[in-house]
Amino acid sequence: MRGPNWPGALLLLGVQLRALWPAAAVEVHTSKEVNAVNGTNLRLKCTFSSSSPISQDLSVTWNFQPEDLSSHEPVFYYLKEPYKVPTGRFKERVTWDGNIERNDASIVIWNLQPTDNGTFTCQVNNPPDFYGTIGQVRLRVVQKVHFSEIHFLVVAIGSACVLMIIVVTAVIICRHHRKKVQEKRIEVADAELKEKETLKTREEKEASPLED
Template sequence: MYGKSTSRAGLLLLGIQLTALWPIAAVEIYTSQALEAVNGTDVRLKCTFSSFAPVSDALTVTWNFRPRDGGPEQFVFYYHVDPFKPMSGRFKDRVVWDGNPERYDVSIMLWKLQFDDNGTYTCQVKNPPDVDGLVGEIRLSVVHTVRFSEIYFLALAIGSACALMVIIVIVVVLVQHFRKKRWAERAHKVVEIRPKEEERLNQEKKVSVYLEDID
């Protein structure tokens, strides 16, 4: 009796250990969290995920929208083997599938942005048996013009500095080239002048000798 109880306790402990070692069935969602786009343009709402389970036909993706000024949550897009666009509402004929589940990408494209598209877009992925996990969120701000970030200005400054360095190098190379060319022309002129000068001196010597002979 005691031996059976010990065996059961051992099996129970082993089961608990295996459960602890087994990965939690949860899908991890990755989004840009905050996005800014110009009114009237198109924008890609990027959403990627990771899952312990291999991607299969059981995968489902649900996109919803919460307006910034409040109101009920609205359906945006659904994917299960094939994409399902909204048949009515603000997103009708304005949203298309732009993902690739095999690459863990479930992004969508939103066309012709409007100011009332401001709000939070949620991306939920279920990949059985991984069905739990947090929902990804993207806070979209539709603006008249895009405000440039500090990173943009830093990149612009670095790019300008690099361009200036290239221009300086080109100027230095050109200056050296023209200097060498000018020196070569001067040297050539000197070489041409010397034979003429020597010939003139020889002629003067000959005249001088001739005059001495006459005297």
């Protein structure tokens, strides 16, 4: 009677355990959507988590797909050190802003343009962790607005305050002018009254010797 086939049984058990135990993978986290103003700079945040310690061969790949769903374009690459793309729309417009030791794989895009509308993907590989989730963030570049609602509100309030100051100043000046005119009239009336009284007194004095 033959004994059990231990090598075969162990191999079969290993296959079964591998099927039950999920493969290690890197989890990548990004914002789903971001908005930015035309001509400004934007930090695309990308963080990751891995079940394995950070490897010397860890790599970060940023790609871009325009809104017309054309082919993906390279944006940035990291392997032990940052690598900028030599050609394309993002040449000299992307800088590394991450920190691998802190599980940060973020980048900064400079001088955003409407042609940058689309979806950016951030993929991190940390051997032996491969084929994890890919972070996706949709970028929407809006035209620069010269006056926002807050600006209009500030201008409206400021204009109202200036107008109120002008009206109050005009009222004060008018009242002051009226008061001066009234005082002048009173002074003239008093002077005329005094002059009349003086003439009357003089006439009375001149008439007194004749009566005697």
